[in-house]
Amino acid sequence: MLRATIVAAACAASMAAHAQQRPIAADALRSGIAYAGADIRAMQADDLANPGFLWVQRGEALFNENCTACHRDAASMRGVAARYPAYDPSAKSVLDLEGRIEQCRTGRQHKPAFGRESDDLVSLATFVTHQSRGLPMSVSIDGPARASFERGEAFYTQRHGQMNLACTHCHDQSYGKRLYTETISQGHGTAFPAYRLEWQGQGSLQRRLRACLFGVRAEMPKPGAPELTDLELYLAWRANGLPIESPGVRR
């Protein structure tokens, strides 16, 4: 009887936390690396071969130079990336990790912004995200983040561009199938910032999302645009539970 009560209480708690229906059930979630070829998987699995670590290394130097006065050491950053994008009371909006670093830089350190997709910002974001490697994504969509989440979900399910495709058509309905030479993934951002062979370098999730929009011949929001942050929050929620991989390697 006691056990039944505990189970019922646990169910109620989990119902409240997952009131929103997930498009892909938690036990069916697969990282993008599961759909990558053997060579890419090997490159990501070997930290010495993974070129993303060049950005981790630069990010570490930048962190030690700019951030340790407040944030003490790298270990204090463990778990941070798993919670982003998150609502920020001082910005009165949801910020992704890159946005949060820029806010710290301009608002608290009174230094000029690094700039979206600048090598410095990508390096710092990679280093900070890397501290959470292996931890499950666990963003919150409750309270003030809710409106942003809903906008992100609407963007995800709405058709875009001349191809007239929504994200959901590929990444919920067709993952595992082939698109030219590529296998369609479930569209999780847990590897990012990641090294893409196509870019010959490291880039953010927003850059990847813009590339996807370019692919369906849609208008691309500018780097740092709120639409992209909303979408990042929706994607992060959709991937809640998947471990962070950054720096991942992708084609």
Place this chain on the structure above:
Amino acid sequence: MEARINIPAKVVRNEPFEVRLQIRHPMETGYRTDDTGKAIARNVVRSVTCRYNGDLVFAAQLSSGIAANPYLRFFVTARASGELQFEWVDDAGVRISERAPVVVA
């Protein structure tokens, strides 16, 4: 900062050990144009050398066919403890050197 170098913490005398070198470099091919149609000048790492206590033990000539952030793996044999000295130069004339100590157990 511009490269990642990995060698075993300790190596065995007269037995080959693996050296891994990853250089941070765009390896711009010279075949691309920018958004205004202007050619982007070629800038690749042309030559990489590795010396052991001054003696040349490895050298490579790279070209525009090599991807960005070249990753080189090769084997070296040491008779005594010493230092690996890496040097590479690109088309822009930037010359970078790095060192890594080798401890023979």
